[in-house]
Each structure stands twice: as C-alpha cells, then as structure tokens.
Amino acid sequence: MDAVFKALADPTRRQLLDLLHARNGQTLGELCEGLAMTRQAVSKHLALLEEANLVATAWRGREKLHYLNPVPIHEIAERWIGKFERDRLRALHDLKRGLEARADAGDEGEREG
CATH class of the missing domain: 1.10.10.10 (Winged helix-like DNA-binding domain superfamily/Winged helix DNA-binding domain)
Structure with missing residues (x-):
C-alpha cells in the first residue's frame, strides 16, 4: 500500500x-x-x-x-474511509438530501404563491 x-x-x-x-x-x-x-x-x-x-x-x-x-484505490477507500467513516458519510449524505428536498419544496411554494 x-x-x-x-x-x-x-x-x-x-x-x-x-x-x-x-x-x-x-x-x-x-x-x-x-x-x-x-x-x-x-x-x-x-x-x-x-x-x-x-x-x-x-x-x-x-x-x-x-x-x-482502480482496485488499489478501492482497497484504500475500503480500509480508510469505508471502515471508519461509512456511517458518518451516510448520515451527512442523508442530511444533504433532506436539506435539498426542503429547499426544492420551498422554491416550489414560492413559484405557486
């Protein structure tokens, strides 16, 4: 490595x-x-x-x-990111999607009003 x-x-x-x-x-x-x-x-x-x-x-x-x-890069990601950060990254990803969805809903409400 x-x-x-x-x-x-x-x-x-x-x-x-x-x-x-x-x-x-x-x-x-x-x-x-x-x-x-x-x-x-x-x-x-x-x-x-x-x-x-x-x-x-x-x-x-x-x-x-x-x-x-790409295999060696994948192995690094699995060892250093996947094992230690997978749950945190998933939570941040879900938070980002939720905020984007709320922002999109807010934009849609402004267009209707």
Missing part, C-alpha cells in the same frame, strides 16, 4: 490516472498530448504507477496501451 500512496502523492501521476479514467487504453504518445512534459518524464511516472499496480499495460501490435486499475 505504501507504493500506492507514494504514486498518488504526485499531482502529475494523479493527472495521468485522470486521463486514463476519462479514456482508458491510451498509448504513451496519447498521454503525452495531455501533459506539458517529455515522453521520458511521462514514461517514468507511468512506471511508478505500474509498480503500484494502479496502471496495467497490454500490447497491441507495437503499441503499449495503458489502462487504469
């Missing part, structure tokens, strides 16, 4: 994960288009993401495609 936290600590690596989330299966060249860095720098970031098992790769002919692997 340390490798995952280390990989996620860098904003460029998080941006790479966001790019893969938006469109999975990109080549190094395609990922470089979304970043203002050299291919070598992007390649180093991808290597760290692969080591942390956040990115999986597959070869299609001569192209190496990169895919987001």
